[in-house]
Amino acid sequence: MSEIVIKMPPLGESVTEATIASWMVEPGTNVKKYDPLLEAMSDKVTTEIPAVDDGIVSRLLVEEGEVVDIGTDIMILDTISDQTDGILLSETKVEKAVPQNSNSLRYSPAVMRIAGEKGIDLNSVAGTGKGGRITRKDLLNYQPDMAAPVKKTVVTETVSKPAPVAPTASTTKSAPVQKGEGTPVSSLRKVIAKNMLKSVTEIPQAWTMIEVDVTNLVNARNKVKDDFKKQNGYSLSYFPYFVKAVSQALINHPKMNSSWQNDTVITNKEINTSIAVATEDALFVPVIKNTNNLSVSGIASEINRLATDVRDKKLKNEDMIGGTFTVNNTGSFGSIESKGIINAPQAAILQVESIRKEVKVMPDNSIAIRNMVNLCLTIDHRLLDGLVAGRFLNEVKANLENIDETTNIY
Amino acid sequence: MAEKTYLEAINLAIKEEMRRDDGVMVFGEDVGGEKGGVFGVTKELAAEFGDERVFNSPLGESEIAGLATGLGIMGHHAIAEFQFADYILPAVNQILSETAKMRYRTAGDYTAPIVMRAPYGGGVRGGFYHSQSTEKIFAGQPGLRIVTPSSVYDAKGLLKAAIRSEDPVLFYEHKKLYRAIKDDIPDEDYTVALDKAKIVKEGTDITVFSYGMMLQFVLKASEKLENQGISVEVVDLVSLYPLDQETIVQAARKTGKVLLVTEDTKEGSIMNNVSSVIAENALFDLDAPIKILAGPESPSMPYAKNLEDAFLVNQDDVLDAMVELAEF
Numbered sequence: 024m025s026e027i028v029i030k031m032p033p034l035g036e037s038v039t040e041a042t043i044a045s046w047m048v049e050p051g052t053n054v055k056k057y058d059p060l061l062e063a064m065s066d067k068v069t070t071e072i073p074a075v076d077d078g079i080v081s082r083l084l085v086e087e088g089e090v091v092d093i094g095t096d097i098m099i100l101d102t103i104s105d106q107t108d109g110i111l112l113s114e115t116k117v118e119k120a121v122p123q124n125s126n127s128l129r130y131s132p133a134v135m136r137i138a139g140e141k142g143i144d145l146n147s148v149a150g151t152g153k154g155g156r157i158t159r160k161d162l163l164n165y166q167p168d169m170a171a172p173v174k175k176t177v178v179t180e181t182v183s184k185p186a187p188v189a190p191t192a193s194t195t196k197s198a199p200v201q202k203g204e205g206t207p208v209s210s211l212r213k214v215i216a217k218n219m220l221k222s223v224t225e226i227p228q229a230w231t232m233i234e235v236d237v238t239n240l241v242n243a244r245n246k247v248k249d250d251f252k253k254q255n256g257y258s259l260s261y262f263p264y265f266v267k268a269v270s271q272a273l274i275n276h277p278k279m280n281s282s283w284q285n286d287t288v289i290t291n292k293e294i295n296t297s298i299a300v301a302t303e304d305a306l307f308v309p310v311i312k313n314t315n316n317l318s319v320s321g322i323a324s325e326i327n328r329l330a331t332d333v334r335d336k337k338l339k340n341e342d343m344i345g346g347t348f349t350v351n352n353t354g355s356f357g358s359i360e361s362k363g364i365i366n367a368p369q370a371a372i373l374q375v376e377s378i379r380k381e382v383k384v385m386p387d388n389s390i391a392i393r394n395m396v397n398l399c400l401t402i403d404h405r406l407l408d409g410l411v412a413g414r415f416l417n418e419v420k421a422n423l424e425n426i427d428e429t430t431n432i433y
Numbered sequence: 434m435a436e437k438t439y440l441e442a443i444n445l446a447i448k449e450e451m452r453r454d455d456g457v458m459v460f461g462e463d464v465g466g467e468k469g470g471v472f473g474v475t476k477e478l479a480a481e482f483g484d485e486r487v488f489n490s491p492l493g494e495s496e497i498a499g500l501a502t503g504l505g506i507m508g509h510h511a512i513a514e515f516q517f518a519d520y521i522l523p524a525v526n527q528i529l530s531e532t533a534k535m536r537y538r539t540a541g542d543y544t545a546p547i548v549m550r551a552p553y554g555g556g557v558r559g560g561f562y563h564s565q566s567t568e569k570i571f572a573g574q575p576g577l578r579i580v581t582p583s584s585v586y587d588a589k590g591l592l593k594a595a596i597r598s599e600d601p602v603l604f605y606e607h608k609k610l611y612r613a614i615k616d617d618i619p620d621e622d623y624t625v626a627l628d629k630a631k632i633v634k635e636g637t638d639i640t641v642f643s644y645g646m647m648l649q650f651v652l653k654a655s656e657k658l659e660n661q662g663i664s665v666e667v668v669d670l671v672s673l674y675p676l677d678q679e680t681i682v683q684a685a686r687k688t689g690k691v692l693l694v695t696e697d698t699k700e701g702s703i704m705n706n707v708s709s710v711i712a713e714n715a716l717f718d719l720d721a722p723i724k725i726l727a728g729p730e731s732p733s734m735p736y737a738k739n740l741e742d743a744f745l746v747n748q749d750d751v752l753d754a755m756v757e758l759a760e761f
Binding site: 038039131132133134135136152153156158159160224 | 435612613638689690716717718719720721760761
């Protein structure tokens with residue numbers, strides 16, 4: 024058995040980089056020659072990369088979602104035979120033998136000129152070049168007191184005129200300017216940056232907000248939350264109720280669930296809700312599939328599964344794709360108003376802000392303390408207008424206000 | 434600002450110039466219709482500007498050059514495409530004898546203010562007839578300019594300058610760079626000087642001159658060396674003929690250690706002309722022999738992957754040569 028390094032193979036003319044879409048093996052997997060190892064995605068195609076030999080996967084060197092240059096090492100395979108295809112493997116580099124000539128007594132035209140101009144005795148200069156050669160830089164940096172002690176330095180007028188300790192121009196270094204510390208950006212962060220920039224530069228985004236009285240919803244959830252935790256092992260937050268109310272409203276407002284692509288509006292048949300999940304240094308937007316078929320409890324279970332996968336860095340590619348509308352739980356950070364950036368190519372994003380108590384005038388002119396929440400909606404103004412957005416928001420509002428202690432979450 | 438590939442930048446330059454000047458037209462093999470060229474450089478042009486301004490020519494390169502020159506005499510800033518720089522050879526007589534000499538032999542009565550585009554260079558498994566660097570064939574003919582962009586920014590700005598120029602310009606595009614490099618470039622109209630070399634990176638230990646795909650290797654290697662305390666001055670020639678002698682000599686003098694990198698075979702390459710300019714003007718500042726890193730003296734770039742790799746100067750070759758010179 025011997026270890027070989029698998030590199031990202033060339034994926035066609037002028038393709039220089041590829042994304043690791045998904046690994047189809049893991050360390051320890053036994054693979055046969057030509058078995059698919061991974062799915063690689065370039066801007067042209069998505070393609071399976073086959074094994075070049077029989078063996079056991081030893082290590083994966085690149086994580087899913089990362090973009091790598093063609094030729095980058097991506098995996099180590101323990102091979103059983105030594106017969107392998109040449110091009111995918113790393114080649115051992117043969118060190119070139121470098122003949123060691125002594126250059127110490129050969130002077131370049133530049134060295135001769137500078138020595139003449141400055142009156143420097145070349146015998147007194149210690150060369151730093153190859154084979155002890157005196158380089159142009161050695162002379163430019165030369166100061167008489169640097170001379171080898173055994174030799175007497177010939178100090179002529181040209182070098183003695185300036186103050187003896189004053190450095191020559193080329194050695195002068197100004198004090199470094201204090202700058203902020205630079206941190207290289209991770210490839211994941213680069214992808215996020217690119218998507219954000221693409222969204223705000225390509226999509227004319229309009230913004231609106233409504234206020235909803237969710238007092239009944241709060242009571243309903245408080246009534247069931249302890250039992251829910253006992254049965255399921257995780258907490259029931261308010262968020263699944265909002266996701267449910269939004270997906271119900273999307274059924275009647277298909278335009279909100281559509282997408283602008285190359286001057287065509289595509290109306291999505293499925294209602295798949297993207298939810299934003301933040302980690303310390305990145306933002307993921309996993310997807311709940313067919314949200315309209317799920318109960319509040321079903322949605323809660325999906326959110327719990329996706330959020331856990333994100334935290335454990337186990338989020339699968341299939342859970343990242345296919346989203347048609349994004350609901351963002353900004354309220355969890357205490358926000359009461361925010362402007363979301365659309366998760367392109369979706370048409371809109373809804374921000375659910377934090378629920379807060381407020382003094383309200385009720386329809387019968389009495390005064391009451393109510394639980395209020397703001398819903399902030401950003402729309403792609405190319406295909407959506409205020410009218411549709413307003414109608415949609417009002418239906419979400421009605422759906423939320425209809426939830427009370429009689430609502431079944433299962 | 435918008436992110437574009439080298440290819441998209443060239444396409445955009447043509448588009449914007451055709452909108453600006455009704456006299457600009459594009460023709461060559463397969464450039465018209467929906468195809469828009471074998472690499473897709475002229476895509477969407479026929480749809481926007483019609484078949485009279487964007488059209489296919491017969492497979493006859495001498496005729497392409499002749500037609501371009503004639504259109505130039507009539508005052509059109511015409512753009513002729515040679516499908517590959519390898520195919521420009523049948524047009525050499527037209528270009529050297531007619532196009533280049535038009536202004537001189539008519540005492541300025543007529544000019545050929547045209548652009549001839551040609552994708553050159555290897556590394557795309559193109560084999561013998563789709564990999565060559567033929568720019569050296571034309572270098573040395575006064576009356577002609579040869580330029581090549583090596584960045585996305587230059588791809589757009591240099592082509593615009595070439596189209597607006599009153600001189601004939603051979604515009605060499607490195608086909609490996611078409612989709613290999615992308616960058617944010619300004620949305621506004623801008624041009625890049627046709628006759629100026631560019632200091633892409635300042636440095637104090639060695640000076641490296643290059644262009645095309647090789648320049649990418651040089652830039653990568655110089656970043657690596659910067660971490661090891663070797664400071665590299667990198668110069669993009671931009672103009673392959675005539676050379677920007679002033680910038681070249683100045684940059685060579687700065688460090689006294691000169692490396693010239695080309696993917697062309699060594700003798701007779703553009704880099705020999707650069708070397709000669711430096712030797713003639715900067716001898717007493719030179720601290721090392723001028724080094725040329727180039728392809729092998731072999732007839733053409735082979736098709737087989739391992740042989741193509743053996744032919745092409747690669748990233749490691751460039752790095753090694755730079756280290757060797759720095760240590761000299």
